[in-house]
Structures are given as C-alpha cells and as structure tokens.
Amino acid sequence: MASIMSYLSMNNGLRMPAVGLGTYLMKGDALKRAVDYALFLGYRHIDTALSYGNEVEVGEVIKDRIRAGKNKRKDLFITTKVPCAYLERDAAIKSAEMSLESLKQTHVDLLLIHQPWGNVNRGVGTLKPLNSKGERELKHHDLLETWSAFEQMHGQNWAKSIGVSNFNPEQIQRIWDKAKIKPANLQLEAHAYWQQKKLVEFCGEKNIILTAYSPLGAPSKPDKKPEDLVLLEDPQVKQLSFEYKKTPGQILLNFLLLKGMGVLPKSQNFERIKDNLDIFDWKLSSSDFEKLLKLDNTVKYFTNEWAHRHPEFDKSEPF
Numbered sequence: 365m366a367s368i369m370s371y372l373s374m375n376n377g378l379r380m381p382a383v384g385l386g387t388y389l390m391k392g393d394a395l396k397r398a399v400d401y402a403l404f405l406g407y408r409h410i411d412t413a414l415s416y417g418n419e420v421e422v423g424e425v426i427k428d429r430i431r432a433g434k435n436k437r438k439d440l441f442i443t444t445k446v447p448c449a450y451l452e453r454d455a456a457i458k459s460a461e462m463s464l465e466s467l468k469q470t471h472v473d474l475l476l477i478h479q480p481w482g483n484v485n486r487g488v489g490t491l492k493p494l495n496s497k498g499e500r501e502l503k504h505h506d507l508l509e510t511w512s513a514f515e516q517m518h519g520q521n522w523a524k525s526i527g528v529s530n531f532n533p534e535q536i537q538r539i540w541d542k543a544k545i546k547p548a549n550l551q552l553e554a555h556a557y558w559q560q561k562k563l564v565e566f567c568g569e570k571n572i573i574l575t576a577y578s579p580l581g582a583p584s585k586p587d588k589k590p591e592d593l594v595l596l597e598d599p600q601v602k603q604l605s606f607e608y609k610k611t612p613g614q615i616l617l618n619f620l621l622l623k624g625m626g627v628l629p630k631s632q633n634f635e636r637i638k639d640n641l642d643i644f645d646w647k648l649s650s651s652d653f654e655k656l657l658k659l660d661n662t663v664k665y666f667t668n669e670w671a672h673r674h675p676e677f678d679k680s681e682p683f
C-alpha cells in the first residue's frame with residue numbers, strides 16, 4: 365500500500381521518516397498487530413527502548429515482514445534507547461547489544477541515551493533500582509563517558525545515528541563540545557501544550573533534529589494529574605478539527621510537522637494508526653498555526669518526579 369511519507373534531514377547526511385509509531389506501554393499481540401499494520405500502511409519508523417520491554421515483539425514483526433518480502437530493511441528506521449541504569453560505558457554497550465539481539469538486528473538507525481539522569485546499575489533486569497525508602501536509587505554518571513560508548517558503537521555500525529532524549533541545552537552542549545560524532549537527534553516531550561521553544565531554537569542552530577514523543581498529549585499515561593488539561597479536548601483544537609474535517613489528533617500532528625519536528629504517535633487502534641499517517645498532503649494555514657502556538661506552556665505531562673533529586677536535574681525548567 366503506497367502512502368505519503370516525509371523525511372527530516374539529519375546533521376550526518378542521513379534522514380529520518382517524520383512520523384514513527386511510538387510503542388511505549390504497548391505489549392504482546394496488540395503491539396505486534398499495530399506494528400504490522402503500521403508497516404503495511406506506509407509507516408517506516410518504529411520507536412522502541414530497552415526499558416519498554418517490547419523489543420522482541422517489534423523485532424519479530426520486522427523480521428517476518430522482511431522475510432515475506434513486504435518490507436526492505438533499508439527502507440525502515442528503527443530507534444531504540446539505552447536506559448538510565450546503564451549509562452556506564454560497558455553497561456551502555458551491553459544494553460545496545462541486548463537491544464540488537466531482541467530486535468534481531470545487526471544495527472539500529474538511531475540509538476539514544478534515554479534520559480540524562482543516571483540510576484544505580486544493579487545488573488540486567490533491574491532498570492529502576494530502589495533504595496531502602498522505596499525511592500529510585502540515583503547516581504551521577506559522566507554523560508561524556510556514555511557518549512564515547514555511543515561513538516564506539518556508531519563506529520562498529522551498531523547505530524547509524526546517535527542522539528539523546530530528555531536532555532536540556534546544557535547537557536547537549538557538554539556532549540557537543542567534546543563529541544567526535546555530534547548528536548543527530550533529540551527526542552523530547554513536545555505537543556501544542558508544551559512546545560519547547562528554548563530547545564527548538566538551541567537544536568535548530570546545531571541542526572539537531574527533534575522528535576516529539578507524546579505529540580497528542582499522552583492521553584494513555586496512567587499516572588496523569590487529575591487537574592491536567594486534556595490536549596485532545598482543547599476547544600481550539602476541536603474547533604480546528606471541525607473546520608478542517610480532520611481529527612484532533614491529526615490537527616496536533618500536522619502542527620508539529622509544521623514546526624519542523626518528527627512525531628511519534630502511539631496507537632493500537634487501526635483507524636487511528638491510519639489517521640495519524642494522513643497528515644502530509646494538507647496543512648494548517650499560518651493563522652491557524654498561530655492559534656496553536658498560543659496554547660504553549662499549559663501542561664508538561666511527564667514531570668519525571670523521581671529525577672528531581674538528581675544532580676543532573678535542571679531545576680530551572682518550569683515543572
């Protein structure tokens with residue numbers, strides 16, 4: 365099935381499909397059906413992470429589709445991430461090795477440091493180590509050491525591109541100044557309610573492309589605060605949905621594409637998986653784009669409260 369896809373050019377000459385299927389919290393057969401259907405429709409980018417615990421299923425679907433001649437590996441873009449318990453050099457390398465094995469791949473297209481806030485490493489299987497008080501057990505890690513492991517893995521062709529996620533400008537700059545291979549991508553929470561102006565400008569200067577997770581405002585996040593506004597139900601978004609005859613989700617995704625970001629909507633529902641790809645052959649007018657710009661600074665859904673005690677946590681960010 366042919367469908368339109370657009371691509372974002374990275375600072376290393378490679379390109380990333382602008383829409384990817386997010387897979388956080390997706391598991392088992394429902395995940396497999398979603399990945400299979402997405403690849404059938406024309407998605408070419410699948411986003412996973414070691415900590416999502418679903419790389420085996422993602423890998424099975426990709427392998428089966430390639431074996432059946434339905435997709436070619438060279439057309440696909442697979443992203444995975446090294447979790448914050450594995451930021452030491454050897455652990456980061458082991459983590460990527462485990463991801464490649466689970467995904468049944470010799471390489472991924474993009475490997476990211478999942479978060480800058482290191483955790484104590486209690487070995488394989490303990491991604492979120494707790495202390496005696498039941499709190500996440502944090503540890504300072506030198507992110508330059510992690511990055512040097514990433515450069516090594518890039519050199520071994522385990523990862524065609526390398527980047528970071530949930531980093532602030534200072535953390536990116538620290539890596540940028542010393543890096544032999546510059547970060548190509550920043551993955552971050554971004555949506556109409558949290559547009560990340562500072563990071564957009566900072567990364568724009570370095571030609572680091574941005575990929576928005578939770579572009580629809582994380583409707584499935586289990587521990588959201590009851591007082592948080594629901595982005596998909598925002599009156600302005602609903603009004604534009606009515607005027608353009610597009611779903612609120614499509615309006616929100618089109619908005620982020622117009623801002624120059626890639627998007628990673630998650631869905632296990634076939635209709636919504638299809639809708640979320642149908643965002644390229646139309647666009648919001650500049651005046652409607654402006655209306656959505658005004659929704660900025662309303663809610664950040666991922667407050668990462670566990671990380672607030674961490675030395676790497678940026679207390680200047682308005683949480």
Ligand code: A2P
Binds near residue numbers: 580613628
């Ligand atoms: P479902 O799997 O039932 O489609 P986000 O990527 O912002 O975290 O949002 C993911 C959540 O949003 C999932 O729960 C998904 O549920 C739902 N979702 C995905 N696409 C759409 C859409 N176009 N409109 C409304 N909800 C959507």
